[in-house]
Amino acid sequence: MANDLTQLSVLLLEDVAGDARNVRELLCGADGYCFAVSVATTLAEAATAVGMTAFDVCLADLNLPDSRGLETYARMQALAPHLPVVVLTGYDDRHFATLAVHRGAQDYLVKGQLTHDLLVRSVLYAIERKRGEEELRRLNSRLNAIVSERTAELEHIVKRLELEIAERAKAESAKDDFLSRVSHELRLPLSIIKEAISLLNDRVPGELTARQEHILVVARRNVNRLGRIINDLLNIAKIESGTLELHLEPFDFGALVADVAEDFAEGARRKGIGLRVCRGPEPLPIQADPQCIEEVMMNLIGNAMKFTAAGHITITVTDCGHEVECVVADTGVGIPAAGLPRVFEKFEQFHTAAATGERGTGLGLAITKNLVEMHGGRIWADSAVGVGSRFGFRIPKNRPNRALESADWSGRPPVRNTMPPGGQDGAATAP
Ligand SMILES: Nc1ncnc2c1ncn2[C@@H]1O[C@H](COP(=O)(O)OP(=O)(O)OP(=O)(O)O)[C@@H](O)[C@H]1O
Ligand SMILES: [Mg+2]
Structure with a gap:
């Protein structure tokens, strides 16, 4: 040719x-x-x-x-x-x-x-058209080859994903079983120890010497701490495995924040730091899981208290239209800039010991972030060493009512920290 x-x-x-x-x-x-x-x-x-x-x-x-x-x-x-x-x-x-x-x-x-013209034109046209057709056919079969190649790749990926999902589901259910067993196995002996401590505390077996009383205080503090760690670990595991579900109900967001802050008022007074809540006079009704939001506030205010030795903590509640915002600002030790991007990760702690000397688990903020995100919200932090920190979060006022089945938060710890003195003026942040 x-x-x-x-x-x-x-x-x-x-x-x-x-x-x-x-x-x-x-x-x-x-x-x-x-x-x-x-x-x-x-x-x-x-x-x-x-x-x-x-x-x-x-x-x-x-x-x-x-x-x-x-x-x-x-x-x-x-x-x-x-x-x-x-x-x-x-x-x-x-x-x-x-x-x-x-x-x-x-x-x-x-x-x-x-005629000469007719014949020549027809021949040339026939050749050109056939070439065009052939080219089209070639491109078409190339296209078909690409499509079948990609389809095969996609089928392969889908199969792999299906397998992964099935394996993950199996692993998740094994993890759930494990969690509920661990939860039971750890909580039961712990509650027995607590009961024993409480009997000693009530002097049921008899009077205690000053030294025995001191040992009892140490034992009680550490048993409480162990309880908090177990609860935190189980809670984060539940959140991560997606088995924690929200209980949505209407409540006044500003009032809930004020109530949680109130629980810290005595601790703040003893430390000599200011603690105030700034919120509008009107109720701020939202639809969310009040227990979760309470947990979020306890973690944020608890941290502010723990890491603020002097100065003040200001909690600001704002109505942002479809969302509500809460910012907890303190004049505490601050967080080193290098650590700030990891502040919401599990087990990240940036201070050797809190001013109280009590060491947390490093799970509070990871749990907090998860809870905020489960509500369709977001959380952020800003901090400057020696100046203070600001932790803020926003959640929608009306989260779509997706998961309403019960979640076992019965063992959730109450506020964890009460703190000592030190600190200056607050760092700023923006969402
Ligand atoms: N307001 C704050 N000021 C200074 N540092 C903070 C503040 N909030 C958190 N941090 C730092 O971030 C770390 C992680 O906080 P997170 O609440 O997750 O853990 P934790 O308070 O140490 O332990 P817990 O699990 O008991 O809450 C803290 O150990 C601390 O170093
Ligand atoms: Mg904490």
């Missing part, structure tokens, strides 16, 4: 010598083109010819000694599927020619009406 459109190789399928000569002559002397015409008088000859030469086009009379009508076109196409065919027809059998065009022949020409 010629790459150069000016050098074209034509297979002329024509058993009538006069017609063949006529076509040959008409193709001669075309401006800028050179047609090399090979004549086959039967389909059998055509088969041999296409086996030996790569033709650019075939001009075919459909009525041959060894094949007639449409069958000639069909057999020719089978012999050389990529060869463009222009049907040459007599006046009377144009019907077959039309059918051949419907089946893929490029054109048909009536022999008695052939």
Whole structure:
């Protein structure tokens, strides 16, 4: 097949010598083109010819000694599927020619009406159109190959994901079983120890010496701490496994914040630090899980108390339209800039010991962040060492009521910290 459109190789399928000569002559002397015409008088000859030469086009009379009508076109196409065919027809059998065009022949020409221009234009057009069709077919099959490749990849990914999901579900359910067992196994002996301490405290077995009383205080403090750690660990595990569900109900956000702050008032007074809540006079009704929001506030105010030795803690509640915001600002030790990006991660602690000397678990803020996000909200922090910290969060007033089944928060610890003195003026933050 010629790459150069000016050098074209034509297979002329024509058993009538006069017609063949006529076509040959008409193709001669075309401006800028050179047609090399090979004549086959039967389909059998055509088969041999296409086996030996790569033709650019075939001009075919459909009525041959060894094949007639449409069958000639069909057999020719089978012999050389990529060869463009222009049907040459007599006046009377144009019907077959039309059918051949419907089946893929490029054109048909009536022999008695052939002219040089008509023939050359039809041949060139047939070649071009066939090339276009071939290119389209090539692109199409490439596209199909790409689509099947991608589909296979996607199927593979989907299968892998399904497997992963199934495995994860299995692991989650194993984890849940483990958690409830651990919860039971740890809480039960702990409550027995607490009971024993409380009996000693009530002097049931008899009076205690000063030294025994001191040991009892240490034991009680550490048992309480152990209880908090167990609860925190179980709570974060529950949150992470998605088994903790929210109990949404309407309540006054500002009032809840004020109530939690009130629980810290005595501790703040003893430390000599200021503690105030700034909120509007109007109630701020929201739909959320009050226990969770209480936990969030306890963690944030508890931290502010724990890490503020002097100065003040200001809790600001703001109505932000569809959301409510609460910012807890303190004048405490602050958090080193390098640590701030990790402040909501589990077990990240940036101070060797809180001013009280009591060490937390490093889970409070991780739990807090999760609880805020479960409400569709966000939390942020800003801090400067020696200046203070600001922790703020926003939650929608009306969270879509998705998960309303009960969650076991019965063992949640109350506020954890009460603190000693020190500190200066507050750092600023923005959502
Ligand atoms: N208001 C704050 N001022 C200074 N440092 C803070 C403040 N809040 C948190 N941090 C730092 O971030 C760390 C992580 O806080 P987080 O509440 O998660 O843990 P924790 O208070 O140490 O322990 P717990 O699990 O009992 O809450 C703290 O140990 C402290 O170093
Ligand atoms: Mg904390």
